[in-house]
Amino acid sequence: MTRRPRARRPRGRSRVGERFTVEVGPVAHGGHCVARLSGETDAGRVVFVRHALPGETVEVEVTEGTEGDRFWRADAVEVAVASPDRVEPPCPYAGADGCGGCDFQHVALPAQRSLKAAVVREQLSRLAGLDVAVEVEPVPGDDEGLHWRTRQRYVELPDGRRGMHKHRSHEVVPIDECLLEAGTDPTLHVRGRAHSVAEGGFWQVHPGAPEVLVATVLDQLGPRPGESVLDLYAGVGLFAGALADVVGPGARVVAVEADRDACEHARRNLGDAVEVGRGPVARVLAAAYDEPFDLVVLDPPREGAKRAVVEQVAGRHPRAVAYVACDPAALARDVAVFAEHGYRLSALRALDLFPMTHHVECIALLER
Template sequence: MSDWTGRRVEAEVGAVAHGGHCVARVEGRVVFVRHALPGERVVVAITEDKGGSFCRGDAVEVLSAAPGRVAPPCPYARPGGCGGCDWQHADGATQRELKAAVVAEQLSRLAGVSWDVEVEELPGGLGDWRTRARLAVDKSGRAGFRGHRSHRVIPIDHCVIAAPGTVDEVVGRAWRPGAEVAVSVDATGRTHIAELTDRGRSVRFAVGAPESVEFAARREWRVDAHGFWQVHPDAGDVLAEVVEQWSSVPEGGCAWDLYAGAGLFASVLARRASTVVAVESDRAAAEHGATNLADLPQVRVFAGKVEDVLAAEDLPAPDVVVLDPPRKGAGREVVDAIAARTPARVVYVACDPAALARDIASFADHGYALRALRAFDAFPMTHHVECVALLVKAA
């Protein structure tokens, strides 16, 4: 089969797929197309062809536009440009419909679950929401973002999704070529910048402080200024509220908070539970969690990989387990360890619908069924979506 790279083809765009692209079929091959919408007819420039049944491309000309199409507000959101945003060419309602379709498709295909998904809008609109970002630096010392599926740095002078006090404080400065620049703005409006060298292992230059201040779930949090915290300013409150409601911890009961981070969900579980076990693999985050929750003696924080802690520690049996794993999901080993303790319910917070669906399928093998699901557009303009799923053990 000849290499299609560089070739231009006309295509009818089909359904959206997980990852920020749509599926088209050309001459018997699948083409994953970015910068397109379902139902459009476009000219596709093939950007990657490794042989086999599929290749990848960008819509470089729209011959027939879908109703939800808009002009991207950012000049870098184009074929060959920044790889950070996937759906700037769609209005907000269309973006949420696309994400809902992806979540539903992943649940159906990977978990065998049919679910009518709605992606809910968070306050603030489509722009100026991202409070934490990491930029790459090109050979000339200019900061930018990488292209899609590329190490190439696209220098920028602004970012439409970045909150004021983040990217705008980084661009226009000269940085060490090849470095990375981490930037965040916290709930107090303070900007924190770190130039990372040696593949992120050392900090050469810093603005602000190593810790930042955040507010969520009616508490103040001290967290790593460049570590994990929800990047949308309203996500922490919204997710904590759903977790508290769905966990239904019995008064005086026991709850586990796995992949606990700085302790956000543990704090709301502790409002009813007499014992909360919080497990976090990142030691710095676990230490922040212990400090943040020092006023809650019912919370015990363990630093270590979840699978290791569950195997090694004699933990109290949970009435409910909350887990918020990284993008790859919890995996079979962790699911089996949770199910072995037979909690009545599991509240699963997920930033990747495919990983969520795979783990829901694993929980189903142990008799847990999906009873509720909410999805939130916590990452507007991108293909990412945050979900919370409630799994209940069959009687």
């Protein structure tokens, strides 16, 4: 989940390590808040601050930035005026010099969800021109925001210990325990259907995710017996299987997935009820399955489906599209493209599948 900074040429003198006192502004997409510096030299400079909350007054230390950069990145290292939503992080590794896996451990859980809702609203407004009410809902299966990751990856250290990367860094923090780790295997049975997944293959990591996602997609699409279904970025067939059960035998259900192992497991999980097509979604749609489909499910990776896929989906003239998104910016960009082709956002559900982090899962219904 931790991204590494791109190598780039410095634009003047480095300001890393310098400290400033700032009043913290609104939350922004990516797990930080926006602040602006005051003072004669750096007045108005935008700083993206981690470990802070809107409305606080904090001392920040610059972690990335040179004089010529448009913005800097910084950590809040001291809090002068705290938000009432600030709490003591439950994990000793959360904070400015700790593990980079969690963004919001310093925030009360209801306030975390409010911050995420604000980000989803802002992205849909800025990138899709929509004013949408958003509520981020808790999902059963975690322990007050902890112990929900049924799959976890660590860095193995030379001394036999394990660790995790700092935020936007290759530096590793040794840890004894990650409080997000569930310590249990993922649930692979959903609505009476068993799913096999390759070792290391994709499956939702929150224990409650598969059931609530399937229920939401079925509720939004309202599939009818005999309707045709196109499931894109289908993985091992979670949505395709559930929809095939509803539209019934003889209805055309197609699942498209690029990963070879996932396709093999999808065929095993779905049997003859679903046709599985392998390959990058844009490439497959350009060559096959060009007939109309009644329903489409989109569950793309973090970067979204993008224009080529959205336009090919619209070209199949589905009556409804369920878009499952783990990135609100990508969702908003794709919703804007759908709007160009006559599809409107008619329902949105946001789920807190990644507590303590800035990530949020959205399921959007698009209809002609």
